[in-house]
Amino acid sequence: MEFKLESNLVEAISSDNINGVRNALIEYIIRDSGNTQEIINALNYAKELMDDIFQPFDGKELKDASQWNKEYFLTGIDELRNNFSEVRFHHLCLVGAHISPRSNNQDTIIINNTEPVTDIEVQVEKLKAGVALGAGLVIGFLIGKSITRK
Secondary structure (H helix, E strand, O other): OOOOOOHHHHHHHHOOOHHHHHHHHHHHHHHOOOOHHHHHHHHHHHHHHOOOOOEOOOOOOOOOHHHOOHHHHHHHHHHHHHOOEHHHHHHHHHHHHHHOOOOOOHHHHHHHOOOOOOHHHHHHHHHHHHHHHHHHHHHHHHHHHHHHHO
16 A cells, blocks of 8 residues: 555645644544554654654553544544644554454554654663663673683
8 A cells, every 4th residue: 555645744744833744643543543554654754854743641541442432532533632642643543443443454563563652661771771781791791700710
């Protein structure tokens, strides 16, 4: 399936209208909520050309899949308009794929493999990697030191 670039997204990006970009991305979700590939392509296109598309996540609870239905999806659209966070955006994509499944499950697989990652999660992963690297260096030093003593 080829990515269809909508004129409202192009116009919003060219005029540096962040709210217009957000609304255009929401329109992709509303128009065909089961087509996660198209939605993710539109998001990636916008992210390449604009900074700070997302707002910080407001922390409001997101329901699990057992509670997803059309009403929850529509409420989620309103909540995304009020808090355009990456966590909420990806959650709404998953909800849309759940309530409007495509005959080809490939789209759902793509969004399920694209877990939302916040700045804090990135920092935590960097910290974990740093600790693991430091521990590896210490262990290597101790092993090297014990080998030179023998």
